[in-house]
Amino acid sequence: MDTAFRKINIDIYDEDVLQDSELYEADPRDPAEVLEDAKQRAGMVRSLLAKNDIPAALTVVLENAPYGPNVDDAKARILVVDIMTLQTLLTILNTTKSADIPGVIKSLSLDTQDTLMKYLYKGMAMPGWGDVSGSVLLGWHEKLTEVAGVGCIVRTMTDRRIV
Amino acid sequence: MPEVFSLSQSPITSHSFNADRSQLAVSLNSNDAQILTRQGNEWVPEVTLSEHDKLITSIDWAPSSNRIVTCSQDRNAYVWQEQPDPETGRLVWKPTLVLLRINRAATYVKWSPREDKFAVASGARAIAICSFDPENNWWVSKLLKKPIRSTVLSVDWHPNNVLLAAGSADMKARVFSAYIKEVDERPSPTVWGSKLPFNTICGEYASPAGGWVHTVGFSPSGDVLAFASHDSSINIVYPGGPAIYNIRMPTLPLVSLTWTAEDTIVAAGHDCRPLVFSGSEAGWQEAGTLDDATSKSAESRSAFGGNSSVGRLKAGAFATFRDADSRGQSGISGQTSASGDTKLHTIHQNTITNVRPYEYSGAGVVSKVSTSGVDGNLVIWDVNAVSALTSRLGAAHLR
Numbered sequence: 211m212d213t214a215f216r217k218i219n220i221d222i223y224d225e226d227v228l229q230d231s232e233l234y235e236a237d238p239r240d241p242a243e244v245l246e247d248a249k250q251r252a253g254m255v256r257s258l259l260a261k262n263d264i265p266a267a268l269t270v271v272l273e274n275a276p277y278g279p280n281v282d283d284a285k286a287r288i289l290v291v292d293i294m295t296l297q298t299l300l301t302i303l304n305t306t307k308s309a310d311i312p313g314v315i316k317s318l319s320l321d322t323q324d325t326l327m328k329y330l331y332k333g334m335a336m337p338g339w340g341d342v343s344g345s346v347l348l349g350w351h352e353k354l355t356e357v358a359g360v361g362c363i364v365r366t367m368t369d370r371r372i373v
Numbered sequence: 374m375p376e377v378f379s380l381s382q383s384p385i386t387s388h389s390f391n392a393d394r395s396q397l398a399v400s401l402n403s404n405d406a407q408i409l410t411r412q413g414n415e416w417v418p419e420v421t422l423s424e425h426d427k428l429i430t431s432i433d434w435a436p437s438s439n440r441i442v443t444c445s446q447d448r449n450a451y452v453w454q455e456q457p458d459p460e461t462g463r464l465v466w467k468p469t470l471v472l473l474r475i476n477r478a479a480t481y482v483k484w485s486p487r488e489d490k491f492a493v494a495s496g497a498r499a500i501a502i503c504s505f506d507p508e509n510n511w512w513v514s515k516l517l518k519k520p521i522r523s524t525v526l527s528v529d530w531h532p533n534n535v536l537l538a539a540g541s542a543d544m545k546a547r548v549f550s551a552y553i554k555e556v557d558e559r560p561s562p563t564v565w566g567s568k569l570p571f572n573t574i575c576g577e578y579a580s581p582a583g584g585w586v587h588t589v590g591f592s593p594s595g596d597v598l599a600f601a602s603h604d605s606s607i608n609i610v611y612p613g614g615p616a617i618y619n620i621r622m623p624t625l626p627l628v629s630l631t632w633t634a635e636d637t638i639v640a641a642g643h644d645c646r647p648l649v650f651s652g653s654e655a656g657w658q659e660a661g662t663l664d665d666a667t668s669k670s671a672e673s674r675s676a677f678g679g680n681s682s683v684g685r686l687k688a689g690a691f692a693t694f695r696d697a698d699s700r701g702q703s704g705i706s707g708q709t710s711a712s713g714d715t716k717l718h719t720i721h722q723n724t725i726t727n728v729r730p731y732e733y734s735g736a737g738v739v740s741k742v743s744t745s746g747v748d749g750n751l752v753i754w755d756v757n758a759v760s761a762l763t764s765r766l767g768a769a770h771l772r
Contacts, residue, residue, distance in 0.1 A: 226498075228522050233544055234583050320621055324582065359623020361605030368584040368604045370544075 234370040237277055241291070244276045248291045252298045264306050265317040271298050272318075272325040277371040292373065299329050300341045303350055311353045323358045327366045328373045330354065375663070376753040377720060378416055380409070385745040386429060388727055392436035398422075398443075399745070400429035406443050408466070416751070424451050424468045431481045435488040441466070444479035444493050450503070452491075452512055471512040473501045481527045487534045489556050494525035500539055502551040502571075517549050517572050527588045527629075531595040535560040535569060538598055540586030546600035546608075548576040564596050564613045578610055581619050587628040587642070592635050593737025599638050601627035607640060607650060609657050618657040620650065629728040633739035633756045639663065641725035641744055645717055649759045663742075664719050665760035723747035 221227045237244070251270050258267040276291050306314060315323065333347050354362065386400040397409045397416060405423045409416035427447035434441045444450040451468040458465045473479065477496030484491045493501040493514070498521045501514035522543035529538045537551040550569035552560065565575040576598070580586055584604030591598055598610040603626045609618045627648070630640035637660070641647040646664035650657055716722065725746040731753050732741035745751045 228543065232522055324621075360625055361621065361623045364603070364605045364626055365582040365584070365621070368602075369582045371583065 230370065237371075239276075245291050247274075248276065248294045248298075252294060255298050255302065259302065259305060264302060264310065264314050267302050268299075268314065268318060268326065269322055271295060271302065272322045272329070275325050275329075275373055277373050295373070296329060296332060296336075297340060300333065304341055304343060304346055308349055311350060312357065315350075315354050315357045320358075323354065324362055324365050324369075325373065326350075327354055327358070327362045328369070331366055332373055375720060375755070375758075376414075378414075378751045378753075379749060380416060380745075380751050381749040383749055384723075384726070384747040385749055385751065386726070387432040388743065388745040388751060389432045389434040389441070389729065390731065390743065391434050391439065394731065397751070398432050398434050398441050399751075400432055400443070401749070402428065404428060404445070404447075406432055406441070408441075420466055422451075422453055422466055422468070425449060427478075430479060431483075433482050433484050433491065435484040438488045440484075440488070442471075442482050442484065442491050444473075444482040446478035448473060448475055448477065448479060448495075450479055450482060450491075450493050450501075450512075469511060471501075471503050471514065473503070473514050474516065475499055475501060477524070480524060483528050483530060485530045485534050485551075486532050490534070490551070490553060492528045492530070492537055492539075492551060494528050494539060496524040498523060498525070500525055500528060500537070500549070500551075502537070502553060504553050504556045515553065515571065517551065519572065520574065520577075521547070523585070526586065529590045531563070531565070531591050532593070533560050533563060533595060536563070536565055536575060536591075536595070538589040538591055538600075540589040540600050540602075542585035544580050544583050544585055544602070546578045546580070546586045546589050546598065546602075546610075547574060548598065548612075549574060576610070576612055578608065578617065580604055580608065581606060581621075584626065587626065588630045588640070590630050590632055590638070592632045594635055597635075599630060599632065599640075601630055601640055601642070607638070609638075609650075609652065611654055614654065616654065618652065620657060620659060622648075622659070624648075628724065628726055629744075631728045631730055631739070631742060632737075633730070633742065635737065637756070639728055639739075639742050639754075639756060641721075641728050641746075643724045645719040645721045645723060645725060645746070647725065647728060647742070647744055647754060648762075649756075659762070661759040661761045663754040663756070663758060663760075664721075665758065720752055721746045721748055721750055 254270050255267045330347050330351050333342050336342055381401045384402045386402050388399045390397050395411050398406055400406045404425045405421050406429055407418050408420040410419045425445035425447050427445050429443050429445045432443050441453040450471040450473055453466045453468050455464045456467045475495040475497040479493050479495045481494040490504045500517040503512045503514045506513045524542040525539050527540045535552045535557055537549045540546045548565055550573035552569050552571050580602035582604035584602035586600050586602045589600040601607040605622045605626045607620050625643035627640040627642035630638055633639050636651055636653050638650045639647050646662050648662050649660040651660040723746055725744045727745045729743050730739040731743040734740035740756055743753050
């Protein structure tokens, strides 16, 4: 049976189709600015980690984290920023002692907790990449769910501002 | 102590009481609506309203005009009225067709406060505002379309009979003017605006973390709007401020809400128990739940997941599957762990899909609410019996 018709994108014939971009406000910042910002944060995080101030380091990397679609020419650059942020975050996660995790999470703001959950899932979606360690991410996930509840996971799933 | 009625084994899609609460219209996840009459502690089926040929999605019973409106996935709505049968003279429920002019399922229906109009939300990115046309003896509709971008999931009327709030799957709650020249008098100015021709947008509010908006509700005065969305949050909007209070919950999303006073909201959803929120223009917070799982009466209910720290489903469900896998025990015969543990702590055993005011104790003050849900139960709660959330309820964490 001919099933090729199933692959036809019928949405292009609908002038009233709902675009992804209409569902959330795009990151207003310029990609170059975001990249510069991400580099600066990586530096700040390193110095905070040296002082062993995990909560502050996490807040730095998670607040105003870049989000959104990888549009056209800015795509490559955004990708670099995304990866860089994830890399910085993983460094923090991997260096935190497991006994300290609940305390660290409790000190974060609600927004930051939600963003952290997004990055945990992003990390889990990239097994074997860089420093991604499943057991570390799952450990954080468990502790984060204890503090922020399943509502935090629901928000990660519904939020279109993906990291 | 909440009154619990087990109406069916199947989900209750929608429920609505008549004015004196002696009768109840429900749809049990089917093409038919049923009218049940209360006899003591039982609800006895009396009449079946069958006209729809797809699933009924919503029912609303107008208290003073005693008319029922039903809407369905078949893109139709019917207004049912009790009329004497020409042959026997007995009162029977007769449907009147509504010309909805929508090309997708109708999702939600609600009578206006004066009961001369009703609004039908639909998947056709439109809300049909219906009013009666006596010449042709049917209901005609006018469509609110712009700027809705996706399925409308719920609507609620402002007490002035003109403004309409709508929650939609495009992540937004909106306030529209549904002014119909033939029906309405010119409305007096409100906090939402003063000039209100049909389809004026008086407010548009996005859910903070991008969840589709399940439910909307005007406060008794109509000056405040509340909406709950699938990002597990509830938002309270003061248009004059303008101030929006967002409460993020650690639990699963709410799907239905009702104001019980100008400073209190009862809302329920996937977490299977009604939550109470209270506040004022200065701020809002969660006040507790109506489902007191720690009370004595609740002790007889099983302690499912009571010791679980993360999800209340974790311990019980996990044990059920582990036993089935490693010991070949099925959930039904497994006496020790499995059978008792598959019961939830809460009174409702599944998602609550409807919360409605049941009893009033003054103008705009609700003293009892009714809830129905996917578990086929109808529960009537005393609004004042609020108890603090406890960790025994598993997923619930207070902060």
